[in-house]
Amino acid sequence: xxxxxxxxxxxxxxxxxxxxxAMVDRLSRGTASVSELAEPLRMSLxxxxxxxxxxxxxxxxxxxKVGRVRTCRLDxxxxxxxxxxxxxxxxxxxxxxxxxxxxxxxQ
Amino acid sequence: xxxxxxxxxxxxxxxxxxxxxAMVDRLSRGTASVSELAEPLRMSLxxxxxxxxxxxxxxxxxxxKVGRVRTCRLDxxxxxxxxxxxxxxxxxxxxxxxxxxxxxxxQ
DNA sequence: CGATTGGTTAAGCATGTACTTAAGTATTGC
DNA sequence: GCAATACTTAAGTACATGCTTAACCAATCG
Numbered sequence: 542x543x544x545x546x547x548x549x550x551x552x553x554x555x556x557x558x559x560x561x562x563a564m565v566d567r568l569s570r571g572t573a574s575v576s577e578l579a580e581p582l583r584m585s586l587x588x589x590x591x592x593x594x595x596x597x598x599x600x601x602x603x604x605x606k607v608g609r610v611r612t613c614r615l616d617x618x619x620x621x622x623x624x625x626x627x628x629x630x631x632x633x634x635x636x637x638x639x640x641x642x643x644x645x646x647x648q
Numbered sequence: 649x650x651x652x653x654x655x656x657x658x659x660x661x662x663x664x665x666x667x668x669x670a671m672v673d674r675l676s677r678g679t680a681s682v683s684e685l686a687e688p689l690r691m692s693l694x695x696x697x698x699x700x701x702x703x704x705x706x707x708x709x710x711x712x713k714v715g716r717v718r719t720c721r722l723d724x725x726x727x728x729x730x731x732x733x734x735x736x737x738x739x740x741x742x743x744x745x746x747x748x749x750x751x752x753x754x755q
Numbered sequence: 756c757g758a759t760t761g762g763t764t765a766a767g768c769a770t771g772t773a774c775t776t777a778a779g780t781a782t783t784g785c
Numbered sequence: 786g787c788a789a790t791a792c793t794t795a796a797g798t799a800c801a802t803g804c805t806t807a808a809c810c811a812a813t814c815g
Contacts (some may be wrong), residue, residue: 553664558773563734569740575739575792588774595772609782609791614787618740620734627731631724633676641693646742665803681764695804699761702802716761716812 548600549626552619555599560584561592565601568615575611655707656733659726662706667691668699672708674724682718 557563564578579589593613596602600619604611662668671685686696700720703709707726711718 549669550666551666553660556662557657557664559657560773562653562656565737569737569744571744576790584773585775585807587776587794590793591773609780611792615737615741619739620738624731624734624738627699627727627734630672630676630722631727631731633723634722637676637678667803683760691803691807693762694764696804698803716810718762733768 545622547584548619548622551595551599552601552623555595555601556623558595560589561596564589564592564596565615568602572612572614575613578613582635655726655729658706659708659730662702662708663730665699665702667696668703671696671699671703672722675709675720679719679721682720685720738755745750 545634548577560582560583567573567578567581575590575593578593579586582589584609593602593604597604600616602613603616604613654703663672667689671690674680674685674688674701682697683693685700686693689696698707700711704711709720709725710723713719
């Protein structure tokens with residue numbers, strides 16, 4: 542079982558690249574083959590496969606090969622985890638502001 | 649005006665490091681000086697300052713120096729932007745599943 | 756004033772990242 | 786069977802990242 546922080550490292554890193562975000566965006570609209578993912582990107586196919594590997598290592602994407610075609614799909618669970626991390630920090634920040642507001646009211 | 653994608657690049661990159669997430673976490677609880685941010689981290693002060701620079705470049709953190717102390721604070725707006733990006737991809741993914749479900753029902 | 760505190764700057768280094776081209780391996784269509 | 790398709794693997798390269806130590810500066814304390 543991979544620890545929480547390592548997962549966040551990988552998912553944030555995976556999403557820090559515009560080509561990989563474009564791939565995630567494409568996959569949010571439905572499954573795609575490797576060449577379909579590559580088509581809008583101005584880079585070689587091996588480069589796309591390397592990005593795909595990063596996405597798979599992060600857990601954001603899964604894939605399976607049937608015949609000579611590899612079909613990729615988004616696994617939104619990893620997205621949910623980073624969403625949760627962010628939401629929690631925002632909540633802490635906001636509750637601190639609330640306490641500060643109440644404190645000032647009482648003065 | 650920095651474009652949307654470049655902001656996402658920087659914010660995701662900034663959050664992809666556990667030390668920088670620890671700093672954001674600390675700042676979600678309230679402002680802190682550079683040495684307060686450094687205290688729980690096992691690294692030199694210059695290393696912490698470099699991480700802080702990455703956080704500032706991303707817009708996640710702002711700071712100002714008074715006397716010899718630099719006070720850092722979280723700016724949650726950048727967090728809101730990445731949260732929004734993620735939420736939108738999840739929505740697209742879910743609405744596709746919905747349409748797929750309706751389609752199967754109709755068969 | 757002289758020492759300490761809090762931070763900054765510069766330089767160097769090991770490792771990681773994002774590509775590339777070249778060459779290969781299975782399917783599948785004709 | 787032969788060629789085209791859809792990847793896959795390997796190797797190389799340029800640049801970025803995450804640290805380090807050493808030296809520095811400016812505000813404050815005694």
